[in-house]
Amino acid sequence: MWRHKSTTGIRWLGWILGIALLVGLAGIPVSQAQGAVNVSQSAVDSRAAVVAVTPAGTVHVVWEEPEGLYHRWMRNNVWSSVQQISLEGARPTLLVDRTQDDVVYLAWDEPFGEARDVFVRRWDGQQWSLPRNVSQSDGYSTQPSLAQYADGTLVLVWTDTTPGTPTLFRATSDDGLVWKNVSPVLDFAGTNPQVQVVNGVEHLIWTYRAGFRQPRRLLWSYQDGNTWRLPEVLSAPTRSVEGATTLVVGDTLWLAWSEVGDVKVKAWRAAMGWSDTVTLALAATGIPTWVPFNDALHLLWPDDTAIMRARWRQGLWSDVMSWQDVGQPVDDVAAASRDGKAYIVWSQQADTSWDVWLTSWTATRSWVPFVRRP
Numbered sequence: 005m006w007r008h009k010s011t012t013g014i015r016w017l018g019w020i021l022g023i024a025l026l027v028g029l030a031g032i033p034v035s036q037a038q039g040a041v042n043v044s045q046s047a048v049d050s051r052a053a054v055v056a057v058t059p060a061g062t063v064h065v066v067w068e069e070p071e072g073l074y075h076r077w078m079r080n081n082v083w084s085s086v087q088q089i090s091l092e093g094a095r096p097t098l099l100v101d102r103t104q105d106d107v108v109y110l111a112w113d114e115p116f117g118e119a120r121d122v123f124v125r126r127w128d129g130q131q132w133s134l135p136r137n138v139s140q141s142d143g144y145s146t147q148p149s150l151a152q153y154a155d156g157t158l159v160l161v162w163t164d165t166t167p168g169t170p171t172l173f174r175a176t177s178d179d180g181l182v183w184k185n186v187s188p189v190l191d192f193a194g195t196n197p198q199v200q201v202v203n204g205v206e207h208l209i210w211t212y213r214a215g216f217r218q219p220r221r222l223l224w225s226y227q228d229g230n231t232w233r234l235p236e237v238l239s240a241p242t243r244s245v246e247g248a249t250t251l252v253v254g255d256t257l258w259l260a261w262s263e264v265g266d267v268k269v270k271a272w273r274a275a276m277g278w279s280d281t282v283t284l285a286l287a288a289t290g291i292p293t294w295v296p297f298n299d300a301l302h303l304l305w306p307d308d309t310a311i312m313r314a315r316w317r318q319g320l321w322s323d324v325m326s327w328q329d330v331g332q333p334v335d336d337v338a339a340a341s342r343d344g345k346a347y348i349v350w351s352q353q354a355d356t357s358w359d360v361w362l363t364s365w366t367a368t369r370s371w372v373p374f375v376r377r378p
Contacts, residue, residue, distance in 0.1 A: 295339035
């Protein structure tokens with residue numbers, strides 16, 4: 005069993021013990037945050053921002069406003085103007101193409117006739133394609149999630165009420181323009197799906213509530229050949245999950261979620277299964293997000309007026325620390341990184357509305373003591 009030991013630091017036994025024991029005083033990277041930029045610059049509420057950075061170095065930010073979805077991108081430190089890319093869209097998600105230098109996919113949901121559908125657009129390095137209605141349902145299709153196989157095949161998963169109860173649906177594409185194989189994922193009922201591909205194996209994590217008075221639980225399944233395994237409950241049986249986030253690093257699937265405000269994490273590897281659940285913070289006010297950066301893995305989450313973080317490096321969790329206190333209520337933290345630089349976006353409340361802000365986080369190098377925790 006792959007386990008954590010949780011005190012002030014947490015290690016995975018066996019996997020990293022040999023490395024951790026060799027570290028005393030070491031030269032390790034530290035980081036430096038750059039000045040924040042008001043990306044949305046809007047007089048109305050700007051929320052739910054997502055960020056992505058391509059191998060070519062282009063940074064994309066998409067966010068919600070009452071009038072739909074908006075987009076800005078930055079290349080060579082020069083920002084584009086704000087562009088509206090959907091009139092009534094919500095819940096955007098971005099995916100950087102693994103096989104091309106400057107291609108990004110955007111999925112979201114918006115009203116279509118009497119229904120609500122999931123749409124996708126493809127950024128080719130210069131402009132967005134026309135929207136593709138992937139779900140084309142008679143019900144309420146929402147909460148899209150994107151992933152990609154190593155061969156370039158795209159996977160889109162969402163929740164659709166057409167069967168009569170919220171059910172997970174799935175589609176695939178070779179280029180993000182033509183979508184096929186639209187079908188339910190067996191009879192998996194639930195909401196808020198997250199799809200990831202680990203070493204060629206597709207994983208699904210989502211929430212499910214058995215009844216109105218029942219807690220919202222976190223479920224997981226994966227494909228075993230062409231068959232989906234029976235779902236497994238990952239969260240506590242009596243505590244409700246507010247939201248979750250996933251990330252694949254190498255052959256490890258990382259999972260973090262908010263459970264009645266508590267920030268919890270665990271990880272999965274094929275040879276070891278799921279680690280124990282670790283609680284990093286209590287009574288936080290937002291959903292956590294992952295960002296690999298600076299030779300470590302960081303978890304960020306909003307908490308009142310601050311963005312908090314904890315760092316996983318060489319088999320240990322750091323203590324929880326304040327990454328940035330902005331002095332105003334914050335929410336909707338998201339992050340992406342590439343080539344020694346991380347980009348963090350969040351919503352920040354001003355006098356009359358919320359704005360989307362972005363800052364970059366650059367790795368520098370300094371000799372600092374590293375303390376091996378018990």
